[in-house]
Amino acid sequence: MNRVGVVDEKTMNQRDAKPDGAKRRSDNKTVAFGDASAVRSLPLWSAISAILLLLTWWAVTRAWGYPEDFKATLESGLRDRQLFEQCQRADECDTGSYTQIVSPLTFPSVRDTWNAGLDLFSDGYRNVELWTHAWASLWRVLKGMFWGTLVGVPIGLSMGLSSRARGFFDSIVESFRPIPPLALLPLFTLTFGLGEKSAVPLLVFASIWIMIIAARAGIRNTKLSKVRAGYSLGASKRQLLTKVLLPNALPEIFTGLRVALGVSWGTLVAAELSGVQEGLGAMISIAKNFSRLDVIVVGIVIIAVLGVAMDLILRKLESILLPWQGKG
Amino acid sequence: MKPLSVQNLDMVYEVPNGAPVHALSNVSFELEAGRMLTLLGPSGCGKTTLLNIIAGFLAPTDGSVSLGGTEITGPGSDRGMVFQQGALFEWQSVSDNISFGPQMETPPPLWMRLLSPALLLLGGPISKIPPLQRFLFNQYKAQFQPQVDELLDIVGLQGFGDKQVYELSGGMQQRVALARCLANDPEMMLMDEPLGALDALTREKMQSLILNLWSETGKSIVLVTHSVEEALILGDVVFVMAPRPGRVEKIYELPFAKRALTEDPRDIKASAEFQEVKEEILGFIWEMEEEIMGREAS
Numbered sequence: 001m002n003r004v005g006v007v008d009e010k011t012m013n014q015r016d017a018k019p020d021g022a023k024r025r026s027d028n029k030t031v032a033f034g035d036a037s038a039v040r041s042l043p044l045w046s047a048i049s050a051i052l053l054l055l056t057w058w059a060v061t062r063a064w065g066y067p068e069d070f071k072a073t074l075e076s077g078l079r080d081r082q083l084f085e086q087c088q089r090a091d092e093c094d095t096g097s098y099t100q101i102v103s104p105l106t107f108p109s110v111r112d113t114w115n116a117g118l119d120l121f122s123d124g125y126r127n128v129e130l131w132t133h134a135w136a137s138l139w140r141v142l143k144g145m146f147w148g149t150l151v152g153v154p155i156g157l158s159m160g161l162s163s164r165a166r167g168f169f170d171s172i173v174e175s176f177r178p179i180p181p182l183a184l185l186p187l188f189t190l191t192f193g194l195g196e197k198s199a200v201p202l203l204v205f206a207s208i209w210i211m212i213i214a215a216r217a218g219i220r221n222t223k224l225s226k227v228r229a230g231y232s233l234g235a236s237k238r239q240l241l242t243k244v245l246l247p248n249a250l251p252e253i254f255t256g257l258r259v260a261l262g263v264s265w266g267t268l269v270a271a272e273l274s275g276v277q278e279g280l281g282a283m284i285s286i287a288k289n290f291s292r293l294d295v296i297v298v299g300i301v302i303i304a305v306l307g308v309a310m311d312l313i314l315r316k317l318e319s320i321l322l323p324w325q326g327k328g
Numbered sequence: 329m330k331p332l333s334v335q336n337l338d339m340v341y342e343v344p345n346g347a348p349v350h351a352l353s354n355v356s357f358e359l360e361a362g363r364m365l366t367l368l369g370p371s372g373c374g375k376t377t378l379l380n381i382i383a384g385f386l387a388p389t390d391g392s393v394s395l396g397g398t399e400i401t402g403p404g405s406d407r408g409m410v411f412q413q414g415a416l417f418e419w420q421s422v423s424d425n426i427s428f429g430p431q432m433e434t435p436p437p438l439w440m441r442l443l444s445p446a447l448l449l450l451g452g453p454i455s456k457i458p459p460l461q462r463f464l465f466n467q468y469k470a471q472f473q474p475q476v477d478e479l480l481d482i483v484g485l486q487g488f489g490d491k492q493v494y495e496l497s498g499g500m501q502q503r504v505a506l507a508r509c510l511a512n513d514p515e516m517m518l519m520d521e522p523l524g525a526l527d528a529l530t531r532e533k534m535q536s537l538i539l540n541l542w543s544e545t546g547k548s549i550v551l552v553t554h555s556v557e558e559a560l561i562l563g564d565v566v567f568v569m570a571p572r573p574g575r576v577e578k579i580y581e582l583p584f585a586k587r588a589l590t591e592d593p594r595d596i597k598a599s600a601e602f603q604e605v606k607e608e609i610l611g612f613i614w615e616m617e618e619e620i621m622g623r624e625a626s
Contacts, residue, residue, distance in 0.1 A: 225415035228385055233429040233512060234405030243428075247419040324418040327494035 054110070060101040061109035079294075080109040108294040116294035117301075125283055125295055134302060136278035140196075141264045144203020148260060151204075152211030153253060159212065160219025160249075161241075169212070177209040181267045195275030199268065206267045207260035214256020218249025251318075251325045258314050265307050280306075329361035329546060330396025330515050332382065338390035339377055339574070350573035351377045352388070357576065359565070361515075364542050364549045364585055366563030368556060368609065370617050374574025375552045375567075376520060382550060383409055383518050395515060405429060408509035410519040413501055416493045422504055423489040426479055427472035429512035436468045479507040482544075483537065499530035506541065516548040524554065535561060536593060543589050556609050560584055560602060561593055568609055570616055572623075578612065580605065 032038035063080060078086075081104040104112065120130045158165035159173075181202050188198040188205075222245055230244040272281025280299050287295035318325065339352035351374040359365055367375040380386045382393055384403040393400045395407065403409075408429075416425050424431075480486055483503040493501060502522055509517055522538075523531045535558060542549055553559050559566050564585045570577040582605065584596050596602055 223414055225411040226417065228383070228403065229409060229411060229415045229508075230428075231385075231403040232383060232405065232407060232409040232518075233508065234432045235428075236432070239432050239435070243432075244417065247417070250419075322419075324492065324494055327418055 058110045061104065061107055063109075079112050079115065080104050081112060081294075104293075105291075106293075108297055112294040113297045113301075116292070117298045120295065120298055126286065128278060128283075130283075130302075132278055133280050133283045134306065136276075136282075137268055137272065137280045138306070140199050140272075140279065141203060141261070141268055143200050144264055144268075145207050145257070145260060147200075147204045148207030148264075149211050149257065152208040153215045156212040156215025156217075157219055157241075157245075157249070159216045161245075173209055173212055176205075177213070181206040181263075182270050185271060189275070195272075195277075199271045199276060199279075202271050203264045203268055206264050210260040210263065211253070211256050214252050214259070215249060218252030219245055221252065222248045251322050254314070254318050254322060254325075258311060258318075261310055261314065262307065265303070265310070269303055329548065331361050332359040332516065332548060332550075333394050334358075334378075334382070334391070335393075336391040337378070337381065337388050337393065339374065339381065339386070340389045352381075353573035353575050355391070355574075355576055357567075357579075359548060359550070361548055362546045364551065364562060364564040366559040366566050367550065367552045367569060368554075368559040368563075368566060368613075369569030369577075370571055370613055370620070371554075372574075372620075373569040373571040375569050377574065378569075379518055379520055379550060379552050383407055405433070405512045406515045408512055408514035408517045410502070410505050410509050410517060410522045412521045413498055413525045416501055416504055416508070418493045420493065421489065422480075422485070422491050422493060422496070423473070423476045424469075425493060425504055426476045426489075426507045426511050427469070428508060430472050430475065433512075434471070440468065475511060479510055482510070482541070483507045497530075498526055499534060502526065502534060503537070506537070510541070510545065514547065516550065519549065519551040521552055521554065523558065531558070532593065536588070538562060539585060539588055539593075542585075556606055556613070557597060560606060560609075561588055561597060566609075568612060571620065577616075578609075580609075 027038065029035065029038050061080070063084065084104045108116070119125075124130050124132070155165075155169055159169050160166075184205065185198065185202060188202050192198040192201050226244055226248065227240065230240045235243060268279075269281040269284070272279040273285045276282045280303050284296050284299040287293075287299065334355060334357050337352050337355040339350075341349040341351055343349055355374075355378065367378060369375050377386065381388050382400065384400050384407065387401070400407075417428065420428070476489060480489055483506050485500060485503050485507070488496065488500070493504065496504065505522070519538075523534050526534060538549070538551075539562065541547075551559075551562060553562075560580075560582060561584050563580070563582060566580040566582060567576045568578040568580070569575065584602060588596055
C-alpha cells in the first residue's frame with residue numbers, strides 16, 4: 001500500500017504542539033548558531049553593556065567611606081579630586097579609612113567628568129569655546145579628505161583603466177600605503193612647518209591611498225557584461241566612463257570615504273597633540289599639561305561621539321544617494 | 329536587414345605554460361537576414377567565443393565576419409547584445425536603461441552637460457532631486473519617452489518605466505534587457521544564454537516572447553544556449569558544435585520555431601517529431617562528453 005504522504009493524527013498534533021517551556025524565536029528558526037543572518041544586535045544588550053561600563057567606571061573611581069564628619073567640615077561643591085587631596089593632607093583623615101580602587105590622580109571619577117563636561121559646554125576650556133575646538137578639528141579633516149579625494153580618485157580610476165597607469169602608480173601606492181601617517185609627522189613638520197601647516201598635508205597623506213584603492217577597486221569590480229553591453233549599445237569610451245564605469249564605482253568610492261574618514265579622524269587628533277592652539281587634540285594636550293584628567297576624558301568622549309556621528313551621516317547619505325548599492 | 333557572413337574563422341587562445349586552446353577551427357557559414365540561429369554544444373565548444381566574435385568583442389585569429397558586406401572589427405550598435413542576468417545598469421530606472429542606446433546617440437547638449445556635473449550621472453541619483461530634474465532633465469529625456477513606452481508595451485512591462493531595475497524579478501529584468509537591445513533598432517540581436525538563470529516557467533514564457541519579437545521585428549537572432557529543448561524550439565537553424573577544436577558539427581533546419589508562433593509551444597515540445605530530434609542531439613552531445621572524459625582520463 002502506498003503510504004507516502006499519509007500523515008496520521010498523532011504526528012500532526014506533534015507538529016503543531018510547541019515544546020513546553022521552550023521559547024520560540026520570532027523568526028521561527030530552530031538553529032541560529034552559525035547562521036549569520038539570524039544574529040543581530042539586540043538593543044537591550046547594548047544598553048546593558050553601556051550601563052555596565054558606566055557602573056564599573058563609577059564603582060572603581062568613587063571614594064567609598066569618607067568619614068562623614070570630615071566631609072562636613074569642608075565647603076560643598078568640591079570635586080572628588082580636591083576632596084582626595086584635602087583628605088590626604090588632613091590629619092584627621094586616615095587614608096586607610098576609605099577605599100578608592102582607582103585614584104582620582106590616575107583616572108577621573110564620573111562626577112568630576114560630568115562637571116567638567118558641563119563647564120566645557122558652557123564656558124569652554126581656557127577661554128576657547130568647545131565648539132571652536134571641535135570645529136577646528138572637523139574643518140581640518142574636511143580639508144584633508146577633500147584634497148585626498150580630489151587627487152586620489154582620478155589616480156585610482158586611471159589605475160583601473162590603464163595598464164601603464166597601473167604600473168606607474170603601483171609601486172608608489174604599495175610602498176606608501178603601509179606607512180602609518182603619524183610616523184611621518186616629524187618629516188611633515190620639518191617640510192611644511194609646525195602644527196596647523198603640517199596637519200592638513202598629513203591628513204591628505206592618510207586619506208589619499210585609501211581613496212586610490214577604493215576607486216581602483218570600483219573600476220575593477222565592474223562586470224564585463226555591463227561594459228560590453230555599454231559598448232554594444234553604442235557608447236564611446238568617454239560615455240562608457242561617465243555613464244557605466246563611474247556610477248558602478250560610486251559605492252566603492254563611498255565606502256572608501258567612510259574608511260578614510262575614520263583613519264583621518266584618528267590621525268588628526270594625534271597630529272594635533274603638539275603645535276596647534278585649537279582642536280580637540282590640542283585641548284587634550286593642554287589639559288594634560290595642567291593635569292586636568294577630567295577634561296581629557298571629556299575630550300575623548302567628544303571625539304568618539306563625533307566620529308560615530310560622521311559615520312552615521314555618511315551611511316545615511318549613502319542610502320539616499322546610492323539606493324542601488326549591493327543590488328546589481 | 330543584412331545577412332551575416334562568417335568565413336574560415338579560427339580562434340586560438342594562448343595559454344601561459346600550456347598548449348594553446350583551439351576554441352574555433354575553420355568555421356564558415358552564411359546566415360540570411362531574418363533567421364534565428366541557435367548555437368548548442370557541450371561546454372568548451374566555442375559557442376560563446378563565436379558569439380563574441382560576431383559581436384566584435386573578440387578579434388578572430390584568422391578569418392573574417394561581415395554583416396551586409398561590412399567587416400566587423402569592433403562592437404557596434406548594429407548588433408544588439410542580450411546577456412545573462414546582471415548586465416542592466418542598476419543605478420538607472422527601467423526607462424533610462426531602455427533609452428540608454430538612443431541617449432548615447434543623442435547626448436544632451438554641451439551647455440547642459442557643463443551646467444551640471446550631475447548630468448554625468450544621467451538618470452542617476454541626482455536626477456531624483458525634483459526641481460533640478462524638472463528644469464534640466466525632463467526636456468532632454470522627453471524625446472525618448474514615446475519609444476520607451478512602445479518598447480515597454482512590446483515586452484509586456486507597461487507601467488514599469490519608473491521602477492528601479494533591482495525592484496524587478498529576474499524574468500522582468502530580461503524583458504528590460506530585450507527592450508534595451510531593441511531600442512537601438514539593431515540589424516541583428518545576439519543573445520548569450522539570456523534565459524540561463526530563469527526558472528522553468530518563466531523560461532517558457534520568455535521563449536514565447538523571443539519568438540514573437542523575432543517574427544514581429546524580422547531581425548536575425550543568434551542565441552547561445554545550454555538547453556537542447558530551448559535550442560530546438562527557438563532555432564530556425566540549429567548549430568550543434570563540438571569541442572577541441574571548436575567546430576560546427578551538425579546543422580539542423582527545423583520547423584518548430586515557425587510552428588510555435590501559431591501553435592502551443594508545449595504541444596510542439598511534446599510531439600514525437602520534436603522528441604526524436606531532441607534525443608538524437610542529446611545522444612550526440614552525450615557521446616562528445618564521454619569522449620572528452622575519456623581523453624582527459626587517459
